[in-house]
Amino acid sequence: MAEGLVVEVFDRVGYVTLDRQPRRNALSHAVMEGLVETFHRFDHDDDVWAVLVTGAGSDAFCAGRDLKELAGRDSRDAPPPAPMRGLLRNPFEVVYECRKPVVAALNGAAVGGGLELAMACDVRIAAAHATLGLPEALRGMGANFGAAILPRLLPVGIAYDLLYTGRSLTADEAARWGLVNAVVPGEQLAAAAEDYVRTVLSRAxxxxxxxxxxxxxxxxxxxxxxxxxxxxxxxxxxxxxxxxxxxxxxxxxxxxxxx
Missing domain, CATH: 1.10.12 (Lyase 2-enoyl-coa Hydratase; Chain  A, domain 2)
Structure with a gap:
């Protein structure tokens, strides 16, 4: 499995943990490839009935694309990867298309590609200290998946606001708009997400x-x-x-x- 991605299957649940804490669980090229491979496997694994995605630690669910890695590519005059057009399928699209229920436990900041990953999941449960945003306009980048899915989850005017300004929402603000389903104290997040997944598993x-x-x-x-x-x-x-x-x-x- 890709470095920075921990994948386990236990009692019909596929557990996916982004584990690059020094980089705030940012998405490296290897992690994005690993997400595609993992969700493709889970989608066809009869022993996996639901998937739970989270980040390691309590600081960040995922800080988005690893900009240091991108800067290194730019310094070598190599074009930045374009997963939606290249051989690598967009990982957010693959997560979104998974036929099994997918739950995100947002243990901290979910920004940029981190929020895109969270929005690709079906249900989002957030720690009270989590923040959510798409700051790509501050970096000259484009949240292609985020711009397409955000207005499906929020009123269009709010989606425009978040995309235009790049500002972040608190977990409580996100819950008021329905972007997250529940907000719990950080120390209760793992148990709350596990309880929710077990409830889902009890259904047909x-x-x-x-x-x-x-x-x-x-x-x-x-x-x-x-x-x-x-x-x-x-x-x-x-x-x-x-x-x-x-x-x-x-x-x-x-x-x-x-x-």
């Missing part, structure tokens, strides 16, 4: 994957067209649907099998 996995496919496919469609999308997986003909109904009738917890 094929149903959740269909929900995600439906949401992502229908966001820009009229309701009449969205209702007629042919989406997979189909939970109605699954063993899990039979188990869910049977468990309800027998007054017990269902035992999901994702089939």
């Amino acid at each position: 996995p094929l149903t959740l994957r269909r929900y995600k496919a439906s949401i992502q496919s229908s966001l820009q469609l009229p309701l009449s067209a969205a209702l007629r999308l042919e989406l997979a997986p189909d939970p109605y003909g699954s063993e899990d649907r039979v188990e869910g109904v049977r468990a309800f009738a027998e007054k017990r917890e269902p035992q999901w099998r994702a089939r």
